[in-house]
Amino acid sequence: MIRFEHPLSERVRSFLRIEHLFNRFQTESMRQEDSPWPHHLALFTLFEIMECAGRAELKLDLLQELERQRQFAAAGRIQGAQAALSAQLQAVAENLQGIKQKFGQHLRENDWLMAIKQRMLVAGGTSPFDLPAYYFWQRQPHAHRLADLQKWAATLLPTQEAVGMLLAILRGNTAAADCVAQKGSYQSSSLAQSIHMLTIEVGMQYRALPEISANKYVTHIRFLEASQEHARGRPVTGDVPFKLMMCSFDPI
Structure with missing residues (x-):
C-alpha cells in the first residue's frame, strides 16, 4: 500500500x-x-x-492551534484524551514561545552559511x-560536521516539535471509508464538515x-x-479500490 496526503x-x-x-534533514x-555528501544535502535542507518555515504568521498559527487542542484535551472532547496530552501540548507551546528571535535568524546572521x-x-x-x-569543513570528521549541523538546527527544533505534534493529532482524528474509483474516477458529496486533510x-x-x-460541497478523485x-500520467481506465480517510483538527 502507498499513502497519499492531500492538504x-x-x-x-x-x-x-x-x-x-525536517525528516530529510534528520x-x-x-x-x-x-x-560529506549526506551532510551537504542536510545543510541544503x-x-x-x-x-519554508520563515513565514511570520507560522509561529502564531502553531501556538493558536496548540492552545485549541489543549482546550479540547482538557475538556475531554478528543476521544481517549488524558491529562498527559494537555500537559504535553502546553510544554510544546512553551518551548515554541521560548524562542524569541525570528525563525532562522541565527543562520541569516552567519555570513559563512549565507x-x-x-x-x-x-x-x-x-x-x-x-x-x-x-571544502575544508567537508573534510572534517563526521562527528565534527554532525555537531555543527545539530548546533545550527537547535533553535528550529521547537517548530519541528509543534508541527509534528499537530500533524499527529490531525492524522489520528479521522473518519475512514473503503471506496472504489470506477474507471479511475470517484466523486462524493458527503465530505464531513471541517476536514483539513484527505488521505x-x-x-x-x-x-x-x-x-x-x-x-465543502464535493470531492472528486481521479x-x-x-x-x-x-x-502527468494518463487517466486510469480500470476500477481502483482505495481507502479514503478524512482528517480534521476538530472532533469528527
Whole structure:
C-alpha cells in the first residue's frame, strides 16, 4: 500500500512541507558515512527549512492551534484524551514561545552559511575552488560536521516539535471509508464538515496516483497512471479500490 496526503488548507500544506524537510534533514545528517555528501544535502535542507518555515504568521498559527487542542484535551472532547496530552501540548507551546528571535535568524546572521546558501543556487557553485572554507569543513570528521549541523538546527527544533505534534493529532482524528474509483474516477458529496486533510491508501500494484479536487460541497478523485516520462500520467481506465480517510483538527 502507498499513502497519499492531500492538504485542504494552506496551513496544513505548510505543516506537511516543514515536516517533510525536517525528516530529510534528520535522515541525511544522521547517516553514518564518511562521505560529506549526506551532510551537504542536510545543510541544503536546513536552508530550505529556513525559507519554508520563515513565514511570520507560522509561529502564531502553531501556538493558536496548540492552545485549541489543549482546550479540547482538557475538556475531554478528543476521544481517549488524558491529562498527559494537555500537559504535553502546553510544554510544546512553551518551548515554541521560548524562542524569541525570528525563525532562522541565527543562520541569516552567519555570513559563512549565507555565502554557502547563495552558492548552492548556482550549478556546481560549491566546488572546492569556489568555496575553499566549505571544502575544508567537508573534510572534517563526521562527528565534527554532525555537531555543527545539530548546533545550527537547535533553535528550529521547537517548530519541528509543534508541527509534528499537530500533524499527529490531525492524522489520528479521522473518519475512514473503503471506496472504489470506477474507471479511475470517484466523486462524493458527503465530505464531513471541517476536514483539513484527505488521505488516500491504494495498492502499489495499481500504479495509480490520485489527483484530488475537494471543497465543502464535493470531492472528486481521479487516478492517473504513474509515469517517469511525463509530468502527468494518463487517466486510469480500470476500477481502483482505495481507502479514503478524512482528517480534521476538530472532533469528527
